[in-house]
Amino acid sequence: MYAEKVLSGMRPTGRLHLGHYHGVLANWIKLQHEYPCLFFVADWHALTTSYDEPGTITQNAMDMVIDWLAAGVDPSQATIFIQSKVPEHAELHLLLSMMTPLGWLERVPTYKDQQEKLTHKDLATYGFLGYPLLQAADILIYRADKVPVGEDQVPHIEFTREIARRFNHLYGKEPGYEEKARESVKKLGSKRAKLYEELRTRFQEKGEEEALEQAKALLNETQNLSHGDRERLFGYLEGGGKMILVEPGALLTEASRMPGLDGQKMSKSYGNTIALREDAESITKKIRTMQTDPQRVRRTDPGDPEKCPVWQFHQIYSNDEVRSWVQTGCRSAGIGCIECKQPVIESVLKEQEPMRERARMYEEDPQLVKNIVADGCEKARKLAQETMRDVREAIGLDYN
Template identity: 50%
Template structure:
C-alpha cells in the first residue's frame, strides 16, 4: 500500500496499528476477537497489520522449529479472512528494523517498575511454569509492543474492552519520551526539511552509515512519494514526536471453546478457520452444554450454555429464537441445537476457506504481498525514526 501523500487537497485517514503473534493456523476466537474487526477497519482507516514474529520468541524461544510455517499459516489466514493488500499494509515485524531501534531508545527512558507492574507479566509466569520466562525479553515485551505501535505514529490501536489497559503503558512511555525530548536536547540543533534537502547532494555518493542513511529513501521522501513532518514543528509540543495512541474499542464477543472455557490453543478446544466441514461438525457435536440438562426431556437454560454463546455470534435471529424456545421447553435436543450451530459456522467460514485455497495455490503471490507490505512499513517507520533521532539528538 502506498502511504497517502499529505497535501492541501487531501486529508489522510487516521492511522491504525495492530498485530498478532504467529502461533499457527488461526481459530474462531482469533477471528472474532481481532480479524473480523480488522477487515472492517481497513475500509475506514490507514491500517498497518503485522505478524509479530519476534514476540513469538518471548515465550517460545527454546523451540523455533515451527516459526517459519506458523508465519506462513497466519499470513494465509490474514488474507483468507479478508485483509486486502490494496486497502491495508500487511508485514512482518522482524523485517522492519525500526521496531528494534525504537525499542532500544525507549528502553533507555522506561523505568523498570513500569514493566514489572504489567499484570500479564506475573500472570503468564504462573500459567507457563513449564517455561523459563526469567528473561530480559519476556520482561521487556510490553516495551517492544510499545515500540511496535509508536513507530507508526498511529491514532488508534483496536482492542477489546479487556485489553484497553494494555495500551496505557504505551501512552505513558510516549508521554515520557515527549516530555524529555520535546525541545532541543543536549544542545543538538533541529534539522529542518530544507536543511535535509540541501544535504542530498552530499549524501549521493556517501556510504550508508549504520544502515540508516539511505539516500534513495531520502530522495523518495522529497520527491513526494511519501510525506514527512518538519521536525522543527515538534519543538512546541503541539505535534509530539510520538503521539499518544488512543484505544479504539472494537466488539469482542465471548467465544467459548468446545470445553466451555475461553477458546485457546493451549486448551486444545479450538475450531480453526481452516477446519473442514466434517471436523467442524464433529468438534461442535462434542461441545459441552448446560450441565443441568442431563436427559433429552429436561428443559435447558441457554443463558448458561456455551453452545448458545456461539449461536449469539454466528446464527440468525430466527435460529436463536428457535433455539431458546426449543431448549427451555425441551422441544429440541442438544444434538439438533449443535447441528443448527454447525450450519451457521460452516456458512460463515465457507468464503474464508475458499480464499485460503486460492492463496495456498499461489504462494508467490502471497510472498509478493508480504514483501510489498514490508517495504511500505519500512518507509513509514523510517519516517518516524528520522524524527526520533533528531529529537534525541543523535542524528
C-alpha cells in the same frame, strides 16, 4: 504526517480459530475500510515466551497470514508485514530502553500475571521484562494514533503514551526553540497564524481540549509546511518541544464472546477450537458431539439452554426466530439436542465457505503470500525509516 493510522499485530501461534476471527479479525476487516491500517506478524514477540522453541515461527507466521487473507483482510486496503523484517523496530526499542525507567516496566500488569500463569517457563529474562517497550516501539515507529485493544491491554497503550511523552520532553527541545517556533507560526499566513495563536492560548491557559483539537486540525489542513515546521508547531501548541513521537489512543474492542466447544473460552490449550478453514466434515462432527445440558440425559428430558454450550453458539450465529425456537423446544423437550445443533452447523459452515474459497489460491501458490508480505514489509519499512531519521536527529545521532 500525523494522519490517522491504525496498527495491530498478532503473535504467530499457527492456525487461527473462530475465537480469533470474532475477537480480532472481524474488527480488522471493518477498520481497513475506515483508516489506513498496518497489521503485522509479531514474530519477535513470540520469542519472549517461546525463546526455547523457535523452529515453528516462520511456518506459523505464513499459516496465520493465510488465515488473515482468508478471513477478508485485504492487502490492497491494509499493509501486512512481519515485525522482524523491519529492523527499525529493534533500533527504536534499543534507543527507548536508554531512557525508560525500570520501575515503569515492572509495574505493567501483565508482567507479574504472565509469570504466574506460565510457571513452566523461566520468564526472568531481559526480553520478557522489556516486551511492553518493544510493543511501544512497534506502535511509535509508525506514529500510529489508534491501536485496537481489549480492556486488558489498555495499560500497554497508556505505557506507550508515557514513553512518547518522555521522549518528546527529553529530545524535543532544540537550541533556540522558541524563536524557531515563532518563525514557523508566521509561515501559516497571517489569518491562520492568528487563529493558531488564539487556540494555543485557549488550550495552555484554560486547558480547553477542543481548542487543542481545532489547532491540530488546522495544522493537518495546512499544505505548504515543511516537515520540521509542522513538527515544531505541534509541540509548541502543547507547550512542549517538537512532537517527534505521536501518543497513540486505544480503540477499545469488545471482548470476543466466542465460546469453545466445551463452553470455556475457545483456546488451543483447552483443545476446544474450530479452526478457520477447517473442513466441513470435521466441523460438523465437532459440533454434533458437543456436550449439552447435563440434565438432558434422554431425548424426553426438558433442558435449560443457559446451561448448554450450544446455546452460546446460537447467541452468536442465530437470529431471534431460531433462538426463540431453541428456548421453547429445549425447555419443553420438543426438540432434541441434534436438531438444536443443526442451525449452528449450517451457520458456521456458511461463514467458513468464503474463507476456504479465498484461502485456496494462497494454499496452492505460497509465492502469492510471500509477495504480499514482501510488498507490505517494504511499505512499512519506508514509514519506519522516516521516523528513525527524526529520532536519530533528535537524540543527536545524526552523522550526515
